[in-house]
Amino acid sequence: MKYTLEKARLKSNISTKEVANSLGISVNTYMEYERYKKIFRMDQALEFAKVVQLSLDDIIFFSIEDTEKL
Numbered sequence: 001m002k003y004t005l006e007k008a009r010l011k012s013n014i015s016t017k018e019v020a021n022s023l024g025i026s027v028n029t030y031m032e033y034e035r036y037k038k039i040f041r042m043d044q045a046l047e048f049a050k051v052v053q054l055s056l057d058d059i060i061f062f063s064i065e066d067t068e069k070l
Helices: 005-011 016-023 027-034 042-052 064-069
Strands: none
Touching (some): 005 027, 005 042, 016 027
16 A cells, blocks of 8 residues: 555654654655655655654655656
């Protein structure tokens, strides 16, 4: 099963504030990632996966629209 950033966070029962603190970013910045306004760097994606205790392969890190820009 694949999880959006929000669903991965909710599955792990972690607040936006907890994720932001774990990643060393503000809640507002984290919300931009969760809304796919920004895309995680690889090191941030790895840390996010650790925080939510899921494999990188199970998390959707960008929107379909983002792939069209590549």
